[in-house]
Amino acid sequence: MSDREAIFKDIRAALAPLEGKQTPYPEWADELVVTENHPAGLDKRVDRFKYRLEAVHGTFVQGMPALRDWLKAEGLTKGYIDPTLKEQFAADLEGLELETELDRSRIDDYTFGITRGTGGIAETGTIILTDRKTSSRLGALAPWVHVALIKEDEIYPDVPAAVAAFDDDPSIVFVTGPSKTADVEGILIEGVHGPGKQLCCLI
Amino acid sequence: MSVQLIDKFAKDLSPEVAQSVHSGSKVKTEKRYAILGSDYPDPDKLRKTAGLVKQHTLEHLDTYLEEAEASLKRNGAQVYFAKDGDTANQVILDIMRQNNARKMVKSKSMVSEETELVPFLEKNGMEAIETDLGEFILQIDGDHPSHIVTPIVHKNRRQIAASFEREGLGDYNDDPQTITQRARVHLRKKYLEADVGLTGANFVVAESGRIALVTNEGNARFSMAAPKIHIAIVGIEKLIPKDRDLALFMSLLGRSATGQQLTVYTQFIGGPHALNQPDGPEQMHVIFLDNRRTEVLASDCREILRCIRCGACLNVCPVYRQASGHAYRSVYPGPVGAVLSPLLHGKNFPEYADLPKASSLCGACNEVCPVNIPIPDLLLRLRNKAKKEGAKKASVNTPGFKMWSYLATQPAAWKTAMKLGHAMNLTPHALLNAAPAAKAWQSSRTLPTFKGGSFRKWMKQRSAKKS
Numbered sequence: 183m184s185d186r187e188a189i190f191k192d193i194r195a196a197l198a199p200l201e202g203k204q205t206p207y208p209e210w211a212d213e214l215v216v217t218e219n220h221p222a223g224l225d226k227r228v229d230r231f232k233y234r235l236e237a238v239h240g241t242f243v244q245g246m247p248a249l250r251d252w253l254k255a256e257g258l259t260k261g262y263i264d265p266t267l268k269e270q271f272a273a274d275l276e277g278l279e280l281e282t283e284l285d286r287s288r289i290d291d292y293t294f295g296i297t298r299g300t301g302g303i304a305e306t307g308t309i310i311l312t313d314r315k316t317s318s319r320l321g322a323l324a325p326w327v328h329v330a331l332i333k334e335d336e337i338y339p340d341v342p343a344a345v346a347a348f349d350d351d352p353s354i355v356f357v358t359g360p361s362k363t364a365d366v367e368g369i370l371i372e373g374v375h376g377p378g379k380q381l382c383c384l385i
Numbered sequence: 386m387s388v389q390l391i392d393k394f395a396k397d398l399s400p401e402v403a404q405s406v407h408s409g410s411k412v413k414t415e416k417r418y419a420i421l422g423s424d425y426p427d428p429d430k431l432r433k434t435a436g437l438v439k440q441h442t443l444e445h446l447d448t449y450l451e452e453a454e455a456s457l458k459r460n461g462a463q464v465y466f467a468k469d470g471d472t473a474n475q476v477i478l479d480i481m482r483q484n485n486a487r488k489m490v491k492s493k494s495m496v497s498e499e500t501e502l503v504p505f506l507e508k509n510g511m512e513a514i515e516t517d518l519g520e521f522i523l524q525i526d527g528d529h530p531s532h533i534v535t536p537i538v539h540k541n542r543r544q545i546a547a548s549f550e551r552e553g554l555g556d557y558n559d560d561p562q563t564i565t566q567r568a569r570v571h572l573r574k575k576y577l578e579a580d581v582g583l584t585g586a587n588f589v590v591a592e593s594g595r596i597a598l599v600t601n602e603g604n605a606r607f608s609m610a611a612p613k614i615h616i617a618i619v620g621i622e623k624l625i626p627k628d629r630d631l632a633l634f635m636s637l638l639g640r641s642a643t644g645q646q647l648t649v650y651t652q653f654i655g656g657p658h659a660l661n662q663p664d665g666p667e668q669m670h671v672i673f674l675d676n677r678r679t680e681v682l683a684s685d686c687r688e689i690l691r692c693i694r695c696g697a698c699l700n701v702c703p704v705y706r707q708a709s710g711h712a713y714r715s716v717y718p719g720p721v722g723a724v725l726s727p728l729l730h731g732k733n734f735p736e737y738a739d740l741p742k743a744s745s746l747c748g749a750c751n752e753v754c755p756v757n758i759p760i761p762d763l764l765l766r767l768r769n770k771a772k773k774e775g776a777k778k779a780s781v782n783t784p785g786f787k788m789w790s791y792l793a794t795q796p797a798a799w800k801t802a803m804k805l806g807h808a809m810n811l812t813p814h815a816l817l818n819a820a821p822a823a824k825a826w827q828s829s830r831t832l833p834t835f836k837g838g839s840f841r842k843w844m845k846q847r848s849a850k851k852s
Contacts, residue, residue, distance in 0.1 A: 219423050324610075374518055
């Protein structure tokens, strides 16, 4: 008997006494898991998104010129960018040294990575990345700063809405703040393996 | 003097470790409570619903497992089944050999602790590096995780700094920022050199074949960005029916584990990388592991298979807080471990039969559980099993009930004993501790004043009044 057959045989034997008495699937409404816990006045979805993004130590930037200024103020001039975005925003990103192909042998040379995000979640301040829209998984992960570009109408209100929009993309990633750990004595440190700074720039 | 092993461990724990385990647990418990309370009007309803979804899935596991297998294959993954840990390890080794792979980067996986994968691969000439910061530190120290979510809660920064110095990762420096930065630099090279990225799975969706994985550090993302082969090792109980259910479980997992709305990175993986994507795995292999889970499913403790490994029951448990995780002598510590570990040891159950006794049955573990597992009930069922099987470890430090049952069935003897009982109040405790069991019991407790015998008197007076 193969391991597969043995496992299925044992599962069926274990469940046989429950025949007819199994727990039914409990139907539940999306509202059950959605939280409305945010300060009053944040009526616009994008405002709630910004509030939550900042609450998890993410950075919100409005528009490409503001992004360029932010990078320059941080002293970051050399980075990776999605080739399509480089073309699209060439004028806005003047003065930055941008590479459109990530050379693994010089991975620490890239001080930032700019890629296209697929959306956001207002409820949690989450940025959604997918394989088809991300030009390079490493470009969105290895540099100290990652910038995801999204449009305002790509922000979902809550987690159930974002999950309901899943397509067959093989890699959907919810990013909720910068990479972090509290493994050493429970002390919060940001930037473990992924970005120490996570930005979302609205385009 | 015979004492429960877990008591002995708690007693021998260094004050430093005891302090960090206690304060770490307390903080996580408070954060969990605060966020669930402020985010939801009725968090209990979420827990109970999630518990029913899991119970439903387990009770139809054959159907959902078949569906998941078909979905994963449709996504382009190769699917394997392993009855035990050795078989799972061998499957992984074979995949590596067939691909001429030598190096693996590994995300945190409790299942791989169960199968002892890393020592097995190392014995067979492979390099396998733990990439979760805590797990990496455990690996260089030859140590084991003491908590499901925060594996090195039993270590402090000075110990970690000394280990890093010993391993040539830099001069002694116990600043947590520096420790983390050094691990980042060291492990980055390992990701880029690796042929294989190995992960566990927090959930597998039967309907879509999507694997959900959560990490705060981003190590699972890196393990699936640099290497060309992805292997996921998954317990067969990790299934949930539909994509939609992810929203329910994600809402509970981060909040229950660390008090976060969502863990930083939640990945939903549905196969090898997309065609346009230059990075990421070209192959995806998924191994479903039984390792006695079907035995647990057949037992009267099957509810424990609902567990989503958030660690909330550890954090809240007064016994875990005193004893720390290693006291449970198994992969899974705390209340969940006290149920799961003895069962996963199969024939060796008697060796771990003391664990279900290590609980005051206060019920806190059940109250915080995101899938509402009735852990206290399951502990009682296991105590019963231990008694039936005559497991010696389960009866250590338990006062005998033979004398009591004799007295309780002999009214004359009972009356005499009640009268004698009052003499105990005048006897020095040292004399009462002649019996080893009595001594062990009293080592941490004070005997209350004996007040027995007055019930009969009261009853008589009551009947006299009535008539």
